[in-house]
Amino acid sequence: xxxxxxxxLSADINGTRDSADILRQELTKEISRLNRFSTRGxxxxxxxxxxxxxxxxxxxxxxxxxxxxxxLGKPPSAxxxxxxxxLYTFSAILLxxxxxxxxxxxxxxxxxxxxxTAFFLFYYFGKSLEENYWAVFGSxxxxxxxxxxxxxxxxxxxxxxxxxxxxxxxxxxxxxxxEL
Amino acid sequence: MFAxxxxxxLVPVGLAVTGFMVVCCLILYSVIRxxxxxxxxxxxxxxxDTILKSARYAMNKSDREMLAxxxxxxxxxxxxxxxxxxxxxxxxxxxxxxxxxNRQVDKNTEGCxxxxxxxxxxxxxxxxxxxxxxxxxDGTDVMAITAPIYNETDCSSAACHVHLPGQKVLxxxxxxxxxxxxxxxxTMLRIQMIIFTLMSLILTIGGVTALxxxxxxxxxxxxxxxxxxxxxxxxxPEPPPHLPHDLDIIATSYYSARMNAAGKKQNPEESINDFxxxx
Numbered sequence: 339x340x341x342x343x344x345x346x347l348s349a350d351i352n353g354t355r356d357s358a359d360i361l362r363q364e365l366t367k368e369i370s371r372l373n374r375f376s377t378r379g380x381x382x383x384x385x386x387x388x389x390x391x392x393x394x395x396x397x398x399x400x401x402x403x404x405x406x407x408x409x410l411g412k413p414p415s416a417x418x419x420x421x422x423x424x425l426y427t428f429s430a431i432l433l434x435x436x437x438x439x440x441x442x443x444x445x446x447x448x449x450x451x452x453x454x455t456a457f458f459l460f461y462y463f464g465k466s467l468e469e470n471y472w473a474v475f476g477s478x479x480x481x482x483x484x485x486x487x488x489x490x491x492x493x494x495x496x497x498x499x500x501x502x503x504x505x506x507x508x509x510x511x512x513x514x515x516x517e518l
Numbered sequence: 519m520f521a522x523x524x525x526x527x528l529v530p531v532g533l534a535v536t537g538f539m540v541v542c543c544l545i546l547y548s549v550i551r552x553x554x555x556x557x558x559x560x561x562x563x564x565x566x567d568t569i570l571k572s573a574r575y576a577m578n579k580s581d582r583e584m585l586a587x588x589x590x591x592x593x594x595x596x597x598x599x600x601x602x603x604x605x606x607x608x609x610x611x612x613x614x615x616x617x618x619x620n621r622q623v624d625k626n627t628e629g630c631x632x633x634x635x636x637x638x639x640x641x642x643x644x645x646x647x648x649x650x651x652x653x654x655x656d657g658t659d660v661m662a663i664t665a666p667i668y669n670e671t672d673c674s675s676a677a678c679h680v681h682l683p684g685q686k687v688l689x690x691x692x693x694x695x696x697x698x699x700x701x702x703x704x705t706m707l708r709i710q711m712i713i714f715t716l717m718s719l720i721l722t723i724g725g726v727t728a729l730x731x732x733x734x735x736x737x738x739x740x741x742x743x744x745x746x747x748x749x750x751x752x753x754x755p756e757p758p759p760h761l762p763h764d765l766d767i768i769a770t771s772y773y774s775a776r777m778n779a780a781g782k783k784q785n786p787e788e789s790i791n792d793f794x795x796x797x
Contacts (some may be wrong), residue, residue, distance in 0.1 A: 420545040422751050431534045438530060469551065473544035480537020487530055515558060 358511045365500045365507070372500070375443075376493035379486025382447030386454060386478045393458040393471060403463045416466035420473065423457050427477045431484055438488040441495075447485050454478040523738070527730055528723065535722050543711045550707060554700055559649045560659055565592075566665040566693050572617045573603065573667070573691070581611075590614050592693075599694035603667070606689060651697065659701060662694035733762065743764050746778060 357500040375421060392399075400406075407413055414422075437444050457474045503514040569592055576585035585603075593601045593614020602613035608623040651661045667689045740758045748755050754776045757769035 417549055420549060424542065424545055427538060431538060435530060435534060439719050466552075467546075469667070470545070473541055473548060476537060476544055477541045480533065480541060483533050484530055484538065485532065 352468050358507050361507050361513055362504055365504045369497050369500045372493040372496045378445065379447050379489040382451050383482045383486055386451045386482055389451065389455050389458065390475050393467060403465050406463055407486055413460060413464040416464055416470060418456065419460050419464060423473060424477050426453060427481060430481045434484045434488055441492065443492060445484060450481050450485065524735060528727060531726055532723050536719055539715050539718060542680050543715050547708065547711060551704055558700055562661060562663040562693060566663045568689055569693065570665060570667060570691055586612055589765050597696050597699060599654060599696045601693045603689055603691050606687065659697035660694040661697050662692060665691045667691060737765050741769055744769060745772060754780060
Protein backbone atom coordinates (compact mmCIF):
# COMPACT_ATOMS: atom_id res chain seq x y z
CA UNK A 339 0.00 0.00 0.00
CA UNK A 340 1.42 3.40 -0.95
CA UNK A 341 1.96 6.20 1.53
CA UNK A 342 -0.46 8.40 -0.43
CA UNK A 343 -3.10 5.69 -0.14
CA UNK A 344 -2.52 5.52 3.61
CA UNK A 345 -2.78 9.33 3.95
CA UNK A 346 -6.03 9.33 2.00
CA LEU A 347 -7.39 6.56 4.18
CA SER A 348 -6.25 8.27 7.36
CA ALA A 349 -8.05 11.45 6.23
CA ASP A 350 -11.16 9.44 5.53
CA ILE A 351 -11.35 7.56 8.78
CA ASN A 352 -11.17 10.58 11.15
CA GLY A 353 -10.13 8.38 13.98
CA THR A 354 -13.35 6.33 14.18
CA ARG A 355 -13.33 2.62 15.04
CA ASP A 356 -15.26 1.68 11.83
CA SER A 357 -12.66 3.38 9.72
CA ALA A 358 -9.93 1.47 11.54
CA ASP A 359 -11.71 -1.70 10.43
CA ILE A 360 -11.68 -0.46 6.83
CA LEU A 361 -7.96 0.22 7.10
CA ARG A 362 -7.37 -3.25 8.56
CA GLN A 363 -9.33 -4.80 5.67
CA GLU A 364 -7.26 -2.81 3.16
CA LEU A 365 -4.05 -3.98 4.79
CA THR A 366 -5.27 -7.60 4.84
CA LYS A 367 -6.15 -7.32 1.14
CA GLU A 368 -2.67 -5.98 0.46
CA ILE A 369 -1.13 -8.94 2.34
CA SER A 370 -3.19 -11.36 0.23
CA ARG A 371 -2.08 -9.59 -2.95
CA LEU A 372 1.58 -9.78 -1.90
CA ASN A 373 1.15 -13.46 -0.99
CA ARG A 374 -0.16 -14.15 -4.48
CA PHE A 375 2.55 -12.04 -6.09
CA SER A 376 5.33 -13.80 -4.14
CA THR A 377 4.70 -17.06 -6.07
CA ARG A 378 5.16 -15.33 -9.43
CA GLY A 379 8.90 -16.04 -9.57
CA UNK A 380 8.42 -19.72 -8.76
CA UNK A 381 5.64 -20.00 -11.37
CA UNK A 382 7.91 -18.47 -14.02
CA UNK A 383 10.70 -20.86 -12.98
CA UNK A 384 8.29 -23.82 -13.27
CA UNK A 385 7.16 -22.69 -16.72
CA UNK A 386 10.80 -22.40 -17.78
CA UNK A 387 11.45 -25.95 -16.53
CA UNK A 388 8.54 -27.19 -18.69
CA UNK A 389 10.02 -25.41 -21.74
CA UNK A 390 13.45 -26.88 -20.86
CA UNK A 391 12.00 -30.41 -20.76
CA UNK A 392 10.44 -29.84 -24.20
CA UNK A 393 13.82 -28.58 -25.45
CA UNK A 394 15.53 -31.62 -23.91
CA UNK A 395 13.19 -33.82 -25.99
CA UNK A 396 14.26 -31.83 -29.06
CA UNK A 397 10.96 -29.93 -29.62
CA UNK A 398 9.57 -33.02 -31.34
CA UNK A 399 6.21 -31.28 -31.95
CA UNK A 400 7.85 -28.49 -33.99
CA UNK A 401 8.56 -28.74 -37.73
CA UNK A 402 12.09 -29.85 -38.69
CA UNK A 403 14.71 -27.03 -38.72
CA UNK A 404 15.29 -27.46 -42.49
CA UNK A 405 11.58 -26.87 -43.23
CA UNK A 406 11.56 -23.61 -41.27
CA UNK A 407 14.95 -22.33 -42.50
CA UNK A 408 13.82 -23.00 -46.07
CA UNK A 409 11.08 -20.40 -45.49
CA LEU A 410 12.81 -17.96 -43.13
CA GLY A 411 16.38 -18.19 -44.41
CA LYS A 412 19.66 -19.14 -42.76
CA PRO A 413 19.64 -18.84 -38.95
CA PRO A 414 22.42 -16.95 -37.10
CA SER A 415 25.46 -19.05 -36.20
CA ALA A 416 25.74 -20.69 -32.76
CA UNK A 417 28.57 -18.30 -31.85
CA UNK A 418 26.41 -15.23 -32.55
CA UNK A 419 23.52 -16.70 -30.54
CA UNK A 420 26.02 -17.47 -27.75
CA UNK A 421 27.21 -13.85 -27.64
CA UNK A 422 23.60 -12.63 -27.58
CA UNK A 423 22.79 -15.08 -24.75
CA UNK A 424 25.80 -13.89 -22.75
CA LEU A 425 24.84 -10.20 -23.16
CA TYR A 426 21.21 -10.97 -22.31
CA THR A 427 22.19 -12.92 -19.16
CA PHE A 428 24.51 -10.13 -18.02
CA SER A 429 21.88 -7.40 -18.62
CA ALA A 430 19.05 -9.38 -17.01
CA ILE A 431 21.04 -10.12 -13.84
CA LEU A 432 22.19 -6.50 -13.61
CA LEU A 433 18.62 -5.24 -14.09
CA UNK A 434 17.27 -7.62 -11.47
CA UNK A 435 19.95 -6.63 -8.94
CA UNK A 436 19.23 -2.93 -9.63
CA UNK A 437 15.50 -3.49 -9.01
CA UNK A 438 16.38 -5.37 -5.82
CA UNK A 439 18.51 -2.43 -4.66
CA UNK A 440 15.83 0.15 -5.49
CA UNK A 441 13.01 -1.98 -4.00
CA UNK A 442 10.93 -1.76 -7.18
CA UNK A 443 7.91 -4.04 -7.64
CA UNK A 444 8.31 -5.26 -11.22
CA UNK A 445 6.48 -8.17 -12.88
CA UNK A 446 9.12 -9.17 -15.41
CA UNK A 447 9.58 -12.90 -14.73
CA UNK A 448 7.38 -14.29 -17.49
CA UNK A 449 8.97 -12.10 -20.16
CA UNK A 450 12.30 -13.76 -19.28
CA UNK A 451 10.71 -17.17 -19.95
CA UNK A 452 9.77 -15.83 -23.40
CA UNK A 453 13.30 -14.60 -24.13
CA UNK A 454 14.85 -17.88 -22.97
CA THR A 455 12.39 -19.90 -25.08
CA ALA A 456 13.44 -17.78 -28.07
CA PHE A 457 17.08 -18.74 -27.42
CA PHE A 458 16.11 -22.43 -27.27
CA LEU A 459 14.27 -22.02 -30.60
CA PHE A 460 17.16 -20.17 -32.27
CA TYR A 461 19.54 -22.96 -31.25
CA TYR A 462 17.00 -25.57 -32.40
CA PHE A 463 16.59 -24.00 -35.84
CA GLY A 464 20.37 -23.48 -36.04
CA LYS A 465 20.80 -27.26 -35.33
CA SER A 466 23.03 -26.61 -32.32
CA LEU A 467 20.57 -27.07 -29.45
CA GLU A 468 22.27 -30.23 -28.17
CA GLU A 469 25.65 -28.48 -27.73
CA ASN A 470 24.17 -25.33 -26.16
CA TYR A 471 21.26 -26.70 -24.14
CA TRP A 472 22.99 -26.39 -20.76
CA ALA A 473 24.09 -22.79 -21.44
CA VAL A 474 20.47 -21.66 -21.95
CA PHE A 475 19.31 -23.82 -19.03
CA GLY A 476 21.98 -22.36 -16.71
CA SER A 477 21.16 -18.84 -17.87
CA UNK A 478 17.44 -19.40 -17.19
CA UNK A 479 17.97 -20.88 -13.74
CA UNK A 480 20.26 -17.97 -12.81
CA UNK A 481 18.06 -15.15 -14.12
CA UNK A 482 14.80 -16.61 -12.83
CA UNK A 483 16.48 -17.62 -9.55
CA UNK A 484 17.63 -14.03 -8.92
CA UNK A 485 14.21 -12.70 -10.03
CA UNK A 486 12.37 -15.17 -7.75
CA UNK A 487 14.58 -14.16 -4.84
CA UNK A 488 13.97 -10.46 -5.57
CA UNK A 489 10.18 -10.89 -5.75
CA UNK A 490 10.12 -13.14 -2.69
CA UNK A 491 12.16 -10.74 -0.51
CA UNK A 492 10.12 -7.76 -1.77
CA UNK A 493 6.86 -9.51 -0.83
CA UNK A 494 8.20 -10.84 2.49
CA UNK A 495 9.21 -7.31 3.52
CA UNK A 496 5.85 -5.88 2.40
CA UNK A 497 3.86 -8.58 4.23
CA UNK A 498 5.91 -8.08 7.41
CA UNK A 499 5.39 -4.30 7.26
CA UNK A 500 1.63 -4.62 6.63
CA UNK A 501 1.28 -7.07 9.54
CA UNK A 502 3.02 -4.56 11.81
CA UNK A 503 0.64 -1.87 10.52
CA UNK A 504 -2.42 -4.07 11.26
CA UNK A 505 -1.08 -4.66 14.76
CA UNK A 506 -0.61 -0.91 15.22
CA UNK A 507 -4.14 -0.11 13.97
CA UNK A 508 -5.65 -2.80 16.22
CA UNK A 509 -3.73 -1.52 19.24
CA UNK A 510 -4.24 2.23 18.77
CA UNK A 511 -7.27 2.55 16.43
CA UNK A 512 -5.22 5.09 14.45
CA UNK A 513 -3.52 4.79 11.04
CA UNK A 514 0.16 3.79 11.25
CA UNK A 515 2.74 6.62 11.23
CA UNK A 516 4.24 7.59 7.88
CA GLU A 517 7.68 6.27 7.04
CA LEU A 518 10.46 8.87 7.07
CA MET B 519 19.83 -17.70 6.84
CA PHE B 520 17.66 -15.55 4.51
CA ALA B 521 16.52 -13.29 7.38
CA UNK B 522 20.04 -12.24 8.43
CA UNK B 523 21.88 -9.31 6.86
CA UNK B 524 24.68 -11.65 5.75
CA UNK B 525 22.16 -13.91 4.01
CA UNK B 526 20.40 -10.99 2.33
CA UNK B 527 23.71 -9.63 1.08
CA LEU B 528 25.34 -12.88 0.01
CA VAL B 529 22.50 -14.98 -1.50
CA PRO B 530 21.79 -12.74 -4.54
CA VAL B 531 25.49 -12.04 -5.12
CA GLY B 532 26.39 -15.73 -4.85
CA LEU B 533 23.51 -16.78 -7.11
CA ALA B 534 24.21 -14.12 -9.76
CA VAL B 535 27.99 -14.63 -9.85
CA THR B 536 27.77 -18.45 -9.81
CA GLY B 537 25.11 -18.57 -12.51
CA PHE B 538 26.84 -16.06 -14.78
CA MET B 539 30.20 -17.82 -14.51
CA VAL B 540 28.63 -21.19 -15.26
CA VAL B 541 26.84 -19.76 -18.33
CA CYS B 542 30.08 -18.09 -19.52
CA CYS B 543 32.02 -21.35 -19.12
CA LEU B 544 29.34 -23.40 -20.93
CA ILE B 545 29.20 -20.97 -23.87
CA LEU B 546 33.01 -20.73 -24.02
CA TYR B 547 33.30 -24.53 -23.91
CA SER B 548 30.74 -24.85 -26.71
CA VAL B 549 32.61 -22.29 -28.87
CA ILE B 550 35.99 -23.95 -28.25
CA ARG B 551 34.57 -27.41 -29.04
CA UNK B 552 33.02 -26.09 -32.25
CA UNK B 553 36.36 -24.47 -33.24
CA UNK B 554 38.30 -27.67 -32.52
CA UNK B 555 35.77 -29.72 -34.49
CA UNK B 556 36.06 -27.28 -37.40
CA UNK B 557 39.88 -27.48 -37.22
CA UNK B 558 39.70 -31.27 -37.18
CA UNK B 559 37.56 -31.25 -40.34
CA UNK B 560 40.01 -28.88 -42.08
CA UNK B 561 42.89 -31.15 -41.05
CA UNK B 562 41.09 -34.26 -42.35
CA UNK B 563 40.19 -32.47 -45.61
CA UNK B 564 43.82 -31.47 -46.16
CA UNK B 565 44.93 -35.03 -45.49
CA UNK B 566 42.28 -36.31 -47.94
CA ASP B 567 43.50 -33.80 -50.58
CA THR B 568 47.09 -35.00 -50.13
CA ILE B 569 46.02 -38.63 -50.52
CA LEU B 570 43.89 -37.78 -53.56
CA LYS B 571 46.81 -36.03 -55.29
CA SER B 572 49.13 -38.96 -54.55
CA ALA B 573 46.46 -41.43 -55.64
CA ARG B 574 45.85 -39.51 -58.88
CA TYR B 575 49.57 -39.69 -59.71
CA ALA B 576 49.67 -43.43 -58.99
CA MET B 577 46.47 -44.02 -61.02
CA ASN B 578 47.79 -42.06 -63.99
CA LYS B 579 50.87 -44.28 -63.90
CA SER B 580 48.54 -47.26 -63.54
CA ASP B 581 50.62 -48.31 -60.55
CA ARG B 582 48.18 -50.13 -58.24
CA GLU B 583 50.99 -51.31 -55.98
CA MET B 584 52.10 -47.71 -55.32
CA LEU B 585 48.50 -46.67 -54.56
CA ALA B 586 47.98 -49.62 -52.19
CA UNK B 587 51.26 -48.73 -50.38
CA UNK B 588 50.21 -45.05 -50.04
CA UNK B 589 46.84 -46.06 -48.58
CA UNK B 590 48.45 -48.62 -46.23
CA UNK B 591 51.13 -46.16 -45.01
CA UNK B 592 48.60 -43.42 -44.31
CA UNK B 593 46.39 -45.93 -42.51
CA UNK B 594 49.27 -46.89 -40.21
CA UNK B 595 49.62 -43.30 -38.97
CA UNK B 596 48.66 -42.71 -35.34
CA UNK B 597 45.12 -41.38 -35.04
CA UNK B 598 43.96 -42.65 -38.46
CA UNK B 599 41.05 -45.05 -38.06
CA UNK B 600 40.53 -46.05 -41.68
CA UNK B 601 41.47 -45.08 -45.26
CA UNK B 602 39.70 -46.67 -48.18
CA UNK B 603 38.89 -45.97 -51.82
CA UNK B 604 35.79 -47.43 -53.39
CA UNK B 605 34.73 -47.35 -57.01
CA UNK B 606 31.54 -46.01 -58.53
CA UNK B 607 29.70 -49.28 -57.77
CA UNK B 608 30.56 -48.95 -54.08
CA UNK B 609 33.11 -51.79 -53.97
CA UNK B 610 36.20 -51.15 -51.82
CA UNK B 611 39.19 -51.34 -54.17
CA UNK B 612 41.93 -50.08 -51.84
CA UNK B 613 42.00 -50.05 -48.05
CA UNK B 614 44.49 -49.80 -45.22
CA UNK B 615 42.71 -52.86 -43.75
CA UNK B 616 43.16 -55.73 -46.21
CA UNK B 617 39.97 -57.47 -44.99
CA UNK B 618 37.80 -54.66 -46.40
CA UNK B 619 38.97 -55.01 -50.02
CA ASN B 620 36.27 -56.12 -52.51
CA ARG B 621 33.51 -55.56 -49.97
CA GLN B 622 30.38 -53.77 -51.12
CA VAL B 623 29.48 -50.51 -49.32
CA ASP B 624 25.81 -49.89 -48.55
CA LYS B 625 24.73 -46.58 -50.12
CA ASN B 626 22.24 -46.03 -47.31
CA THR B 627 24.91 -45.85 -44.59
CA GLU B 628 25.57 -42.52 -42.90
CA GLY B 629 28.51 -41.32 -45.00
CA CYS B 630 26.91 -42.29 -48.33
CA UNK B 631 23.27 -41.24 -47.92
CA UNK B 632 24.25 -37.52 -47.93
CA UNK B 633 24.94 -37.76 -51.70
CA UNK B 634 22.80 -40.81 -52.57
CA UNK B 635 19.48 -39.79 -51.03
CA UNK B 636 18.08 -38.64 -54.40
CA UNK B 637 17.65 -40.46 -57.70
CA UNK B 638 20.74 -38.69 -59.07
CA UNK B 639 23.71 -38.63 -56.67
CA UNK B 640 25.06 -35.23 -55.59
CA UNK B 641 28.56 -34.73 -56.94
CA UNK B 642 29.55 -31.50 -55.16
CA UNK B 643 29.47 -31.12 -51.39
CA UNK B 644 30.93 -28.42 -49.13
CA UNK B 645 33.82 -29.27 -46.81
CA UNK B 646 31.61 -29.33 -43.70
CA UNK B 647 28.97 -31.50 -45.41
CA UNK B 648 31.58 -34.11 -46.34
CA UNK B 649 32.35 -34.70 -42.65
CA UNK B 650 30.49 -37.13 -40.40
CA UNK B 651 31.08 -38.46 -36.91
CA UNK B 652 30.22 -41.91 -35.62
CA UNK B 653 31.37 -44.56 -33.16
CA UNK B 654 33.27 -47.53 -34.68
CA UNK B 655 32.81 -51.15 -33.49
CA ASP B 656 35.78 -50.71 -31.09
CA GLY B 657 33.85 -47.94 -29.30
CA THR B 658 36.09 -45.10 -30.53
CA ASP B 659 34.56 -41.87 -31.80
CA VAL B 660 35.60 -41.28 -35.41
CA MET B 661 35.37 -38.21 -37.66
CA ALA B 662 35.32 -39.23 -41.31
CA ILE B 663 35.62 -37.33 -44.59
CA THR B 664 34.22 -38.68 -47.85
CA ALA B 665 35.89 -37.01 -50.82
CA PRO B 666 34.89 -37.82 -54.42
CA ILE B 667 37.62 -38.60 -56.97
CA TYR B 668 36.60 -36.55 -59.99
CA ASN B 669 37.28 -37.50 -63.57
CA GLU B 670 39.71 -35.12 -65.26
CA THR B 671 41.14 -34.83 -68.75
CA ASP B 672 44.34 -36.70 -67.87
CA CYS B 673 42.22 -39.58 -66.53
CA SER B 674 39.86 -39.87 -69.49
CA SER B 675 42.73 -39.58 -71.99
CA ALA B 676 45.25 -41.84 -70.25
CA ALA B 677 46.58 -44.75 -72.29
CA CYS B 678 46.16 -47.43 -69.59
CA HIS B 679 42.39 -47.49 -69.17
CA VAL B 680 40.12 -44.82 -70.53
CA HIS B 681 37.24 -43.41 -68.53
CA LEU B 682 34.49 -41.78 -70.55
CA PRO B 683 34.81 -37.97 -70.45
CA GLY B 684 31.13 -37.72 -69.42
CA GLN B 685 31.69 -39.74 -66.24
CA LYS B 686 31.98 -37.12 -63.49
CA VAL B 687 33.00 -39.19 -60.45
CA LEU B 688 35.41 -42.14 -60.69
CA UNK B 689 35.24 -43.25 -57.09
CA UNK B 690 35.37 -42.04 -53.50
CA UNK B 691 38.06 -41.68 -50.89
CA UNK B 692 36.89 -42.30 -47.32
CA UNK B 693 39.25 -41.36 -44.49
CA UNK B 694 38.41 -41.55 -40.79
CA UNK B 695 40.37 -39.97 -37.94
CA UNK B 696 40.06 -41.06 -34.33
CA UNK B 697 38.57 -38.38 -32.05
CA UNK B 698 40.18 -39.86 -28.93
CA UNK B 699 42.86 -37.14 -28.74
CA UNK B 700 40.29 -34.37 -29.28
CA UNK B 701 38.01 -35.86 -26.63
CA UNK B 702 40.97 -36.05 -24.22
CA UNK B 703 41.75 -32.35 -24.84
CA UNK B 704 38.08 -31.43 -24.31
CA THR B 705 37.94 -33.44 -21.07
CA MET B 706 41.06 -31.62 -19.82
CA LEU B 707 39.49 -28.29 -20.81
CA ARG B 708 36.26 -29.21 -18.97
CA ILE B 709 38.18 -30.08 -15.79
CA GLN B 710 40.26 -26.89 -16.01
CA MET B 711 37.10 -24.79 -16.49
CA ILE B 712 35.36 -26.42 -13.51
CA ILE B 713 38.43 -25.81 -11.30
CA PHE B 714 38.76 -22.21 -12.57
CA THR B 715 35.03 -21.55 -11.95
CA LEU B 716 35.17 -23.00 -8.44
CA MET B 717 38.30 -20.98 -7.58
CA SER B 718 36.78 -17.76 -8.93
CA LEU B 719 33.58 -18.41 -7.00
CA ILE B 720 35.40 -19.08 -3.75
CA LEU B 721 37.48 -15.91 -4.25
CA THR B 722 34.45 -13.75 -5.18
CA ILE B 723 32.16 -14.96 -2.42
CA GLY B 724 35.03 -15.11 0.10
CA GLY B 725 36.12 -11.57 -0.82
CA VAL B 726 32.60 -10.15 -0.58
CA THR B 727 32.03 -11.97 2.73
CA ALA B 728 35.32 -10.73 4.20
CA LEU B 729 34.70 -7.12 3.13
CA UNK B 730 31.11 -7.14 4.38
CA UNK B 731 32.14 -8.66 7.70
CA UNK B 732 35.04 -6.23 8.19
CA UNK B 733 33.20 -3.06 7.09
CA UNK B 734 29.54 -3.72 7.94
CA UNK B 735 28.78 -6.67 10.20
CA UNK B 736 31.51 -6.16 12.85
CA UNK B 737 30.76 -2.41 13.34
CA UNK B 738 27.03 -3.28 13.46
CA UNK B 739 27.76 -5.90 16.10
CA UNK B 740 29.71 -3.30 18.15
CA UNK B 741 26.81 -0.83 17.84
CA UNK B 742 24.33 -3.51 18.89
CA UNK B 743 26.50 -4.48 21.89
CA UNK B 744 26.75 -0.79 22.86
CA UNK B 745 22.96 -0.30 22.74
CA UNK B 746 22.31 -3.52 24.69
CA UNK B 747 24.95 -2.61 27.28
CA UNK B 748 23.66 0.94 27.75
CA UNK B 749 20.08 -0.30 28.36
CA UNK B 750 21.33 -2.64 31.11
CA UNK B 751 23.56 -0.11 32.90
CA UNK B 752 22.45 2.88 34.98
CA UNK B 753 25.26 5.16 33.85
CA UNK B 754 25.30 5.80 30.11
CA PRO B 755 28.53 4.53 28.46
CA GLU B 756 30.37 6.52 25.80
CA PRO B 757 29.73 5.41 22.17
CA PRO B 758 32.36 2.95 20.89
CA PRO B 759 35.24 4.63 19.01
CA HIS B 760 36.22 4.13 15.34
CA LEU B 761 32.76 3.25 14.06
CA PRO B 762 32.05 3.95 10.35
CA HIS B 763 30.59 7.45 9.82
CA ASP B 764 26.92 6.36 9.39
CA LEU B 765 26.95 4.09 12.45
CA ASP B 766 28.82 6.73 14.48
CA ILE B 767 25.97 9.21 13.83
CA ILE B 768 23.46 6.64 15.12
CA ALA B 769 25.58 5.87 18.21
CA THR B 770 26.12 9.59 18.98
CA SER B 771 22.41 10.40 18.49
CA TYR B 772 21.46 7.50 20.74
CA TYR B 773 23.96 8.66 23.36
CA SER B 774 22.58 12.24 23.21
CA ALA B 775 18.98 11.03 23.46
CA ARG B 776 19.82 8.88 26.50
CA MET B 777 21.68 11.78 28.12
CA ASN B 778 18.72 14.12 27.52
CA ALA B 779 16.31 11.54 28.87
CA ALA B 780 18.45 11.16 31.97
CA GLY B 781 18.44 14.94 32.40
CA LYS B 782 22.19 15.31 31.91
CA LYS B 783 23.56 18.12 29.80
CA GLN B 784 26.15 16.89 27.34
CA ASN B 785 29.16 19.07 26.66
CA PRO B 786 28.55 20.29 23.04
CA GLU B 787 32.29 20.17 22.26
CA GLU B 788 32.36 16.60 23.50
CA SER B 789 29.30 15.87 21.39
CA ILE B 790 31.00 17.25 18.25
CA ASN B 791 34.15 15.30 19.09
CA ASP B 792 32.04 12.20 19.54
CA PHE B 793 30.27 12.91 16.26
CA UNK B 794 33.52 13.30 14.36
CA UNK B 795 35.04 10.21 15.91
CA UNK B 796 35.80 7.63 13.32
CA UNK B 797 35.62 10.07 10.35
